[in-house]
Amino acid sequence: MITLKTRHGRFVAAILSSTFLFYEYGYAAPLPHSASKGHASASPHKARTVRAAQSPHRPAGPVRSQAGEEVEVAVNRAGGGGMMRRETAPRAVQTVTKRFIAMQSPTNTALDLVKNLPSVSVSTNDSSGILGGAINIRSLTDSDMGILLNGVPVATAYYLNQNVDSENLDHVSITPGSAEINLPVTSAAAGVMDAGTITPDHKFGGMMDFSYGTNNMSREFLRVNSGDIGNSGVRGYLSFSHEHARNWIGPGTNERRHLDFGARKDFDNGSFIDLFASWNHQFTSMPLYPTSQQFFDKKNGRGTFSYTSEYNPANPSRYVGLVGNMWDQFFITAPVHLVLPKKFTFDFKPYYVYNGGYSYNGSLFNATTTPVTLGPDGAALSGSVPATSNYSVYRPHAGAVAELSYKIDRHNTFSLGYWFDYQDNQVNNLYSIATENGNKNFPYAAGTGFYQNGSRYMPYQGDSGWYNHSLFVRDVARYLDNRLEVNAGFKVSMINRWSRNYASSAPRTAENTVVPLPQLGIGYKIDDHNQIYINAEGDYRMPDPGSLSSVFDAQTGSYVGNPYNAKPQYLIKEELGWRFDNKYLMADLSLFNYSITNRLVATSVYVNNQAISTTINAGNQTARGFDAMIAAHPIHHFSPYASIEYLNATMDSNLPTTGLLNGTTVADYLPTKGKRAVMAPHVLANIGLTYDDGKFFGNFAVHYTSAQYTTFMNDEKIPGYFTDSITVGYHFPSFGFVKAPTFRLNFNNITGSFVRTGAYGLTNNAHAATGIYGSAISASGSPTYYLYPRFNMTGTVSLAF
Template sequence: MVPTKTQHGRFVAAILSSTILFCDYGYAATHKQASRKGGVPTNVRKTSHSVAPQRVRHPSGPVKSRAGEEIMVAVNRAGGGGMMRHETAPRAVQTVTKRYIAMQNPTSTALDLVKNLPSVSVSANDSSGILGGTMNIRSLTDSDMGILLNGVPVATAYYLNQNVDSENLDHVSVTPGSAAINLPVTTAAAGVMDAGTITPDHKFGGTTDFSYGSNNMSREFLRVNSGDIGNSGVRGYLSFSHEHARNWIGPGTNERRHLDFGARKDFDNGSYIDLFASWNHQFTSMPLYPTAQQFLDKKHGNGTFTYSAEYNPKMPSRYVGLVGNMWDQFFITAPVHVVLPSRFSFDFKPYYVYNGGYSYNGSLFNADKVAVTQGSNGAALSGQVPATSTYSVYRPHAGAVAQLNYQIDRHNTVSLGYWFDYQDNQVNNLYSVATEDGRKNYPYAQGTGLFQNGSRYMPYQGDAGWYNHSLFVHNVSRYFDNRLQVDAGFKVSMINRYSQNYASRAPHMQENTVVPLPQLGIGYKIDEHNQIYINAEGDYRMPDPGSLSAVFDAQSGSYVGNPYNAKPQYLIKEELGWRFNNSYLMADLSFFNYSITNRLVSTSVYVNNQAISTTINAGNQTARGFDAMVAAHPIHHFSPYASIEYLNTSMDSNLPTTGLLNGATVSDLLPTKGRRAVMAPHVLANIGLTYDDGKLFGNFAVHYTSAQYTTFMNDEKMPGYFTDSIAVGYRFPSFGFVKAPVFRMNFNNITGSFVRTGAYGLTNNAHATTGVYGSAVSASGSPTYYLYPRFNMTGTLSVSF
């Protein structure tokens, strides 16, 4: 069995105790409790901590606090109805704001909200938001990206719905080409997506809404704000939501329950404590992802690829009742900012994320080949036994960032920091017999589980994870009345990855890696309306620690080292940008160039004639192009928006494979050098139009993605496609204790298109070909695809009190 791990528990306890100490210090550092009311006005966005608005002279530059340290603020001007925000950082930043979020479907995840940004191509599973999705950015995937909530890491884009309800989101930002030096990310090759939550209100009250829509979707949400609690200066909120929906294609239902909690304490000297926690519990019925032929057959009415609603004991893998997922997530972070004497300040940002649950699918277990019993003392089974194969997952993730800041003079601020990150991923593969009518049994029940020699039969019992120790130094310089800003930093990450399969005789595998990450950004404000910037940095993606696992050699009958053990993916990136902003419109143009080394690819390889799934390095890759965004401030209540990306990519290496030569299996290379990268459309384009007169509001958006290859040999292509959405609503006058009632309708896929929006599974080559060294390389299979949900609509009524 997997040994019980307690390191993360002790680590979390240390984090929480340290947080309490810093909280106590922050309280003692003030001469009196904070009594500010109303917070920062809407035209000022806090990026470090609260600042009295009358002190803001240059919104893009530093501001002096009473404690003497430097505080950064930025103007929170938005255009295009909140589809674009004015930015001042010396790097590309693309943001949607609360104004836009409030018009969208409340089931929207951060993934849904950024789908009209120029760098992003989004693929979603369903119309309810419960099943998540994926995205591609500048020829890279969300696996190459740091996914953050309030500046700390969460799970991949597939699980974004579990992090926070959309009513509690303030903004979602994508930095497609960079990651700030002090962010706790280990996979920032494609940049960072960071969702920021709302700040608790100073007044008691709340908000509730109810939604109903297509596919029997229903959702309820309630948030209660505490307001300022006595004279403590503490304020917070608690919210709960419940959602239920059917799959839009095929049978199956999904259900989600979610809690969010936020609290904040501000101190007179500028110190603060900010807590956010969330809990998510859901049951989902996973869809099938079609091949190109299955999709076309379904589109033309010649077949189907979905699970069956009828149980056939001879085909349990096709029955919807035996496939699904139960998942829990708990997330907590408690950033602390402490203003110290002599122009020092200290930031401490701890976090803890727990993911756990199980996924299951039906299968026919061959009891003649593998001797098992039902229960530890049950009778031996024989023949093909209808069963469920369950993957039980336990995944704690904890870490903290500690950063000491010193304002050298009025021009320079230097920061020294340390980041620790730990994740452990324990997976057990269990089998249980199915009931006669095709229902699954509880996977941990002993009486219906399959046992071998008196112990639970588990062909895989893995434990993989990492320890990450990172040191960084960062300096920000501002000159010429804050018109020139220079950000320079360096981070070095020391990573220990490990992997072990306790169900086999495979040895414990581990590897240490040191990765240097330099960064330089320069921004210059030419005049009141124009800014130019350049940014250059190194970023990386750490390989999945599971790729360290030893491989079983069928010829020798033993486990051997993985010959395809992948190195970290490393990128050198450059950006050149220009921004414009005046009373009428804002624009942002950025050119980018990526040089990718050791591109990480999930694929199948062979070890002594045995196919295995693993992660390999596919050599080098180049990506370059430009992003352009333009948005207008309201003109007679109308706010237009448009964006476009042009992307040109090429694979600079041939892909390792195996082929057949003179009757023997040999190592070879696929001739992929010079071909276009997978999931890298030449053009992404968006247009949007928002109307808002204070009562009636609406938003219309169209997205276009051009054709993309879904095999590395470029022998299968997904055609270009359009997606669209409409939101329309009305704000009614308040009456009695009911404040700000709003009714809105959200429509997606208005034309009812049935199209593919992304690749769920890529393959090397869809058709047989010849390798570089002349061997015959057989087809590696057909790619599978995400589908765009057909026309769906949601109506939402919300009120405040």
């Protein structure tokens, strides 16, 4: 038995215990009414097939992927080679399906898979998928999104590679302007990205693949399906992958190991329990993000901004061996669906995510200014000492959603639910001495750590987090032979945030917030091919709890309260959409309007001339535009796809800052009102073409992003750019126990473009400016950028058994 010793362990144990109790209840649940009359109940497989065909909108979560009737249902709902899926929900939904995912490189994460959807602009660090990236969506970022796996929250887009291997993905959906009322999200201002995993097969078997590519990338994957275990009706799968790759620019290597486990049990009355768990362990060498000047110098052959592979004790911060990250993630969720008597159903969705590890970078530690010893009883150090600055992170995240639904009549289903969410972020800054040849020491080792007065020297000890209690109600009504759907709901979230810096004498800071979140969606099916919908809702993003922390005032030499305590970001959003689908093509058009209040921005501000990093409110912002998608069903094995977004996003307020007036630092505002919002290109466009005749297959896609600003004063921007990808492959005949052997090649950046795709770090103003009140506001620094990896290729051999 595993003993949970952490302070959140009892909570996790209670969730898992409840899950198994529900499992037993689901097994004992009564059969449907028809079965009680002597009719033969449908097999679980057949029942699921019928529901998939009738469901107007596939719910988030595991779905079947094995060959058979259910796959045909999913295929018939997709167009453009799986780059677009037929949707009927009364809100904008954009989805890539298993057909498209199976053609891409296994190194692709959900981030790579959605890059050709109309609402998103994606920035990635590398071609191996290990280093993650970022998303911009309708003038907002992935920090404003709910990032989900099987309907439960995971970390931001930067960590998407840690959640699940692409071979175990069934689909990835983005709802760019809304979040269903029962989803466990706290940052859904920009909508939701939800990845759904496959469900285990009923038959024993599995698959394996091997990939090799540029930048010395190699990857191995193996999945084994148990099939139905005896007469229990339980089935599962277990997979493992290992990947190694070199950075595409500069020195450094990255390595990743990953496990996925899935299990499912279905009951004759429609109840089920799902289980999905994953574990990820990786060591990465973090890249440097260039300024615009560093980018142009590199592009024109005038130098490099990367780390060096040679160790210089006088400058350890530039040595690649002293910069990196070790990270572990464990994720588990076990949703339960119970069909109860008297028209009731109950859904319980617990989850637990653990993130932990450490990042490190080289530095010169001034032991003369800050007296320390090497080890708790070691000799005192002096002068400039080559060291590593380590940030130790411990981040448990747990919660559960419970929803009770009652079918009032044949038209209305009413639901009442509760969501609890807890997260704790503990960060400690530790210092260790570097070895003579520039290697790092284990950050938690006492003998090589820096100590002060017999205790580990930690200039920063942060602990921040939140408790979220949310209640929600909703009613789904269907009339006119189910052609009209009205989905109305209301959620109220009560959030307690806290933060504490144990390195200071400042007390623990806490704040309570109550946020109302109304929602209304109406969809009407005009005929068999046309649907219109409207959606309106209030949404929000909670400020990072760390922004509550006290900050260090260098002028007074003490910690003071944060003067920029941000309020939650709140949005009112409206969508109007039209969908078309027939046997030849499908189309989707959605118009959207956002009104954003208290826009949250991570930036640098000044306290008595000392720059600090924090989260502030940048006032109000408006974003409006349209998304359009069109995709054809196969025509002589060809499936074309195209999408476009037009976006007009402007700032409606001036940005608070500080300036110098008559030699005195004063509060002022940058004149940003009326300027274009940062990372908000006017145009995003995509075209794609898929070919698949059952043997040969291929896919070609091109993405265009127009110019976008990277400063709030609009005095620095990224010009428009193109990205591209090509896939070619062949399915060989099966032989013996080997099924569907396949070889494919994936190419990215065919033209070898060296371009910036997004901002890693935004700034207020790249050049000096004059404030609204006449103060002189100095430049706040240069933005830093993501770069699009140069030409890269991955070859993959795969087979099933």
